[in-house]
Amino acid sequence: MIRSLIIILFFSAAASAAQSLNLGVKKTDLPEIGVVASNAMSIERELAVGDIYMRQLRAQAPMVNDPLLEEYIQDLGNKLVAQADNVKFPFTFFLLNSPEINAFAFFGGHIGVHTGLILNADNESELASVLAHEITHVTQRHMARRIESNQNSSPVQIASLLGGILLAVANPEAGMAAISASSAAAQQLSINYTRANEQEADRLGMQMLSEAGFDTRGAASFFGKLAEKYRFKSKPPAFLLTHPLPESRIADARSRANLFPLRNPPPSLTFALAKARIIARYTDRNGNSEHYFNKLLEQDSRIAQNAGHYGHALLQISEENYQQAAETIAPLLENDPDNLFYLDTQTDILLAKNQAEQAVALLEPHLQKMPRNRVLSLNMANALFQLKKFERGTQILKDYLLVNPDHTLSYQMLIDAYAENKQRMEMHQTRAEFYALLSVYPKAIDELQSAYNYTHDNTLEKQRIRARIDQLRDADRKLKKL
Numbered sequence: 001m002i003r004s005l006i007i008i009l010f011f012s013a014a015a016s017a018a019q020s021l022n023l024g025v026k027k028t029d030l031p032e033i034g035v036v037a038s039n040a041m042s043i044e045r046e047l048a049v050g051d052i053y054m055r056q057l058r059a060q061a062p063m064v065n066d067p068l069l070e071e072y073i074q075d076l077g078n079k080l081v082a083q084a085d086n087v088k089f090p091f092t093f094f095l096l097n098s099p100e101i102n103a104f105a106f107f108g109g110h111i112g113v114h115t116g117l118i119l120n121a122d123n124e125s126e127l128a129s130v131l132a133h134e135i136t137h138v139t140q141r142h143m144a145r146r147i148e149s150n151q152n153s154s155p156v157q158i159a160s161l162l163g164g165i166l167l168a169v170a171n172p173e174a175g176m177a178a179i180s181a182s183s184a185a186a187q188q189l190s191i192n193y194t195r196a197n198e199q200e201a202d203r204l205g206m207q208m209l210s211e212a213g214f215d216t217r218g219a220a221s222f223f224g225k226l227a228e229k230y231r232f233k234s235k236p237p238a239f240l241l242t243h244p245l246p247e248s249r250i251a252d253a254r255s256r257a258n259l260f261p262l263r264n265p266p267p268s269l270t271f272a273l274a275k276a277r278i279i280a281r282y283t284d285r286n287g288n289s290e291h292y293f294n295k296l297l298e299q300d301s302r303i304a305q306n307a308g309h310y311g312h313a314l315l316q317i318s319e320e321n322y323q324q325a326a327e328t329i330a331p332l333l334e335n336d337p338d339n340l341f342y343l344d345t346q347t348d349i350l351l352a353k354n355q356a357e358q359a360v361a362l363l364e365p366h367l368q369k370m371p372r373n374r375v376l377s378l379n380m381a382n383a384l385f386q387l388k389k390f391e392r393g394t395q396i397l398k399d400y401l402l403v404n405p406d407h408t409l410s411y412q413m414l415i416d417a418y419a420e421n422k423q424r425m426e427m428h429q430t431r432a433e434f435y436a437l438l439s440v441y442p443k444a445i446d447e448l449q450s451a452y453n454y455t456h457d458n459t460l461e462k463q464r465i466r467a468r469i470d471q472l473r474d475a476d477r478k479l480k481k482l
Contacts, residue, residue: 043088043089046107046108046141047089047107047108048108048478049107049108050106050107050108050109050110051108052439052479053106053107053108053110054092054108054110054406055437055438055439056438056439057094057112058408058437058438059438059439059440061096062096062097062098063094063095063096063097063408064094064095064096064097064115064282065408065409066095066277066281067344067374067375067378067379067409068274068277068340068341068344068375069095069274069277069278070094070095070374071340071373071374071375072270072271072274073093073094073095073113073274074092074093075270076093076124076127076128076131077091077093077111077131077135078091079128079212079213080128080131080132080135080208080209080212081135082212083208083211083212084135084136084139084204084208085139085204086139086140087139088109088139089108089109090109091109091110091111091135091138092108092109092110092111092406093111093113093131094110094111094112094113095112095113095114095115096112096113096114096115097115097282098114098115098116099114099115099116099119099283100114100116100117101114101116101117101120101226102114102116102117103117103130103131103133103134104134105134105135105137105138105143106143107143109138110138111131111134111135111138113130113131115278115282115283117130118274118275118278119275119278119279119283120225120226121222121275122221122222122225123215123218123267123268123271124214124265124267124268124271125209125214125215125216125217125218125265126218126219126221126222127218127271128209128212128214128218129205129206129209129214129216129218129219129222130219130222132205132206132208132209132212132214132219133201133202133205133219134201135205135208136200136201136204136205136208137197137201139204140197140200140201140204198249202219202249202252202253202256203256205219206219206253206256206257206260207260210260210261210263213263213265214263214265215262215263215264215265216256216257216260216263217254217257219253219257220250220253220254220257223249223250223253224250224253224254227250267301267303267304268303269303269306269307269339270341272303272304272306272307273306273307273310273339273341275307276293276296276307276308276310276311276314277310277311277314277341279292279293279311280293280311280314280315280318281314281318289311289315290312290315292311293307293308293309293311293312293315294308295308296308296311297309306332306336309328309329309331309332310329310332310341310342310345312328313325313328313329313332313345314345316328317345317348317349317352320352322349322352322353325345325349326346326349329342329345329346329349333346338366340373340375340376343362343363343366343375343376343379344375344379346359346362347359347362347363347379347382347383350362350383351382351383351386354386356383356384356386356387357387359379359383359386360380360383360384360387363376363379363380363383364380367380367396371399372399372400372402372403372404374400374404374407377396377397377399377400377410378397378400378409378410378413380393380396381393381394381396381397381413381417382413384396385413385416385417385420388421390417390418390420390421390423393417394414394417394418394426397410397413397414397417398414406437408434408437408438411430411431411433411434411437412434414426414430415427415430415431415434418430424451424454425451425454425455425461426451427451428447428448428450428451428454429447429448429451429465431447432444432445432447432448432451432468432472435447436472436475439475439479441472441473441475441476441479442476444472445469445472445473445476448465448468448469448472449469451465452465452466
């Protein structure tokens with residue numbers, strides 16, 4: 001299902017963009033960096049297309065809706081974006097629960113990272129090197145430049161080619177099949193242009209990596225490790241299909257790394273904890289997770305040992321051994337009381353033991369210091385809902401959504417809270433916004449019409465609902481036209 005939806009979405013989006021080009025104008029040179037592809041696709045249109053694709057992904061892809069992991073990957077990405085040039089809009093980093101070693105960028109500053117990429121990175125510099133590479137694809141507007149470079153092709157060729165390329169980053173087999181369906185000339189042009197894009201992303205990404213304080217050798221070590229591991233495999237990982245790694249490119253990455261100051265950042269605890277969380281919560285364990293955490297405990301590194309204990313605590317929670325989990329997490333939390341990974345785990349244990357009052361007392365001082373932190377906000381709301389304190393719990397989530405209006409998990413929590421508290425109008429309104437985030441506009445409109453039945457004599461609320469229905473109908477029309 002996701003294959004057909006993505007193909008249709010991007011074929012239509014690319015065709016629409018292509019029709020806005022002057023196909024009779026011949027351009028052989030790349031546009032100037034910083035204003036590239038302005039003739040092919042405006043910033044406004046790129047944002048619109050990116051927003052629609054993101055909504056489709058939420059509906060169809062295995063998104064990781066985990067506040068801790070969301071915050072980790074967004075913070076890491078922001079650290080890199082702060083050193084980038086030509087940033088035209090905010091970046092959104094998100095995770096897909098997939099063992100594929102892959103990451104991809106698309107219109108509007110969206111960077112997707114498969115959990116398999118984190119699992120195969122040995123340190124944060126390796127992971128950051130891939131993010132920096134993908135960020136550069138966005139800041140240099142490589143996809144828009146791809147459209148511009150194909151101005152002499154027909155709109156159908158452009159749609160087929162771009163649709164296949166975009167699909168390839170999320171699903172390599174389907175994407176390569178789509179690319180193969182286009183003309184040979186268009187394929188060759190695409191391959192050549194992709195090489196130029198990759199070289200530019202390598203060069204600027206490494207500069208970004210260095211300026212953000214990471215080890216520039218991380219790119220060469222990660223790429224080299226992947227190339228060696230899959231050298232004789234008939235089915236390479238997705239990252240190698242969309243980012244070919246010939247020996248010359250790896251050698252170039254190694255030599256380029258030597259041009260930057262040598263940096264040896266200390267091992268990252270948050271990286272180790274995020275990796276442990278993915279292993280414990282999002283992989284098919286079959287006993288391998290426990291073995292991995294035991295190996296961490298055998299290392300001399302305090303960070304590795306902490307990650308091993310944390311992973312064991314998560315496994316103990318999943319097995320409902322809450323007392324054992326509490327004993328495992330207690331010394332970690334005592335030594336690092338502000339650590340969100342540990343606070344989240346302790347909250348889960350308290351709520352599982354029906355000790356919501358203690359969970360609120362644990363979180364309160366931290367939430368006062370960081371009132372809109374996603375991990376603290378969602379944990380506090382969850383504890384308050386267990387105590388039936390719906391008014392404060394819903395207010396915390398609504399405050400959080402003011403700064404993060406696309407957070408689907410917050411909407412799901414609000415829907416459940418309103419349903420339990422028998423707030424029917426609010427429940428249907430919130431469910432409408434949830435469906436809108438998935439671009440399922442007909443269902444969103446149905447929910448608002450249901451909400452209208454519970455407005456009673458509230459004239460202002462009736463007006464708001466009618467206005468929102470008009471907005472959603474307009475969004476649905478635009479989606480169909482794109």
